Amino acid sequence: AQKVTQAQTEISVVEKEDVTLDCVYETRDTTYYLFWYKQPPSGELVFLIRRNSFDEQNEISGRYSWNFQKSTSSFNFTITASQVVDSAVYFCALRGNSGYSTLTFGKGTMLLVSP
Amino acid sequence: DVKVTQSSRYLVKRTGEKVFLECVQDMDHENMFWYRQDPGLGLRLIYFSYDVKMKEKGDIPEGYSVSREKKERFSLILESASTNQTSMYLCASSLPGTDSGNTIYFGEGSWLTVV
Numbered sequence: 001a002q003k004v005t006q007a008q009t010e011i012s013v014v015e016k017e018d019v020t021l022d023c024v025y026e027t028r029d030t031t032y033y034l035f036w037y038k039q040p041p042s043g044e045l046v047f048l049i050r051r052n053s054f055d056e057q058n059e060i061s062g063r064y065s066w067n068f069q070k071s072t073s074s075f076n077f078t079i080t081a082s083q084v085v086d087s088a089v090y091f092c093a094l095r096g097n098s099g100y101s102t103l104t105f106g107k108g109t110m111l112l113v114s115p
Numbered sequence: 116d117v118k119v120t121q122s123s124r125y126l127v128k129r130t131g132e133k134v135f136l137e138c139v140q141d142m143d144h145e146n147m148f149w150y151r152q153d154p155g156l157g158l159r160l161i162y163f164s165y166d167v168k169m170k171e172k173g174d175i176p177e178g179y180s181v182s183r184e185k186k187e188r189f190s191l192i193l194e195s196a197s198t199n200q201t202s203m204y205l206c207a208s209s210l211p212g213t214d215s216g217n218t219i220y221f222g223e224g225s226w227l228t229v230v
Contacts, residue, residue: 035218045205045221091158095219102148102173103207103219107157 002027004094006106013082013113021077021109023092029053031097034068034075039089039108051075082113118142119222121206127228134193136225138206147189148207148219149173149181158205164189165211196229203227 003026013019025034036048049059051068059066063080079086092106122137140147148163150173160173162181170181178200182190189208193200204225210217 037221043203043224043226045207045224047218047220050218102160102163103158105150105158107155 002029002094002096002104004092004104004106006090006092006109008109009107010110010112013111015084015113015115016081017113018078018080019082019111019113021079021090021092021111023075023077023106025073025075025092025094027094027096029096033095033097035093035095035103036066036075036077037091037093039091041088045091048077079111082111084113084115087111087113119206119208119220121204121222121225123225124223125226125228127230128193128196130197130229132193132196132229134196134227134229136191136193136204136206136227138189138191138222139187140189140206140208140220141187142208142220143186144208144220145186145211146209146219147183148209149179149189149191150205150207151175152203152205152224161191161204196227198229201227201229 005024032053034051037045039045056068065078067076089108089110091108093103095101095103119140128134146165149161150158152158159175161179164170164183167186180192206222207219209219
């Protein structure tokens with residue numbers, strides 16, 4: 001069985017602060033894929049990044065960066081110099097490699113960035 | 116650009132009514148999914164389909180059925196709506212499930228209230 005844990009239910013920061021959202025996963029698959037999605041108040045889930053289990057290189061995209069640590073089964077997401085527009089619920093998700101696999105989501109972390 | 120469209124953003128239905136939630140994707144994706152999202156529970160998979168007329172139960176199929184008569188359209192049906200089905204419903208699609216790395220793209224969501 002697959003499981004994704006986002007221990008932080010809600011985080012509040014002030015604009016320009018850096019913030020890290022934690023994600024820990026469990027899977028028996030040797031090949032798997034990890035995702036982060038952003039859900040703004042409008043409701044749509046916006047895809048941010050996909051990472052496969054063979055690629056442990058960290059990735060940076062503008063103010064966003066992701067730290068994949070296979071040894072600790074973690075895929076953490078950092079926003080540098082946060083902005084009010086970053087306020088949203090962020091979901092970490094896992095997709096295995098067995099059969100017609102689907103996404104297993106964490107319960108999400110609500111990020112509130114205040115001016 | 117990727118587009119998953121859910122026909123109704125907000126619905127209010129009465130207990131016992133039959134409810135149809137429609138979803139259309141324009142990316143020629145084989146896989147389509149229905150999730151529901153509830154506070155504190157995250158996203159949970161109801162049903163998915165990997166081809167026309169094919170369907171598979173997800174984690175919480177009870178009280179729901181689906182229909183996939185055309186590749187681009189995936190309908191979620193509540194045969195007899197109940198108040199515990201008040202929720203946000205998210206439709207999604209992706210490329211063939213044999214490549215689990217393919218990203219799942221989501222629609223904007225349908226907020227259903229059953230009174």
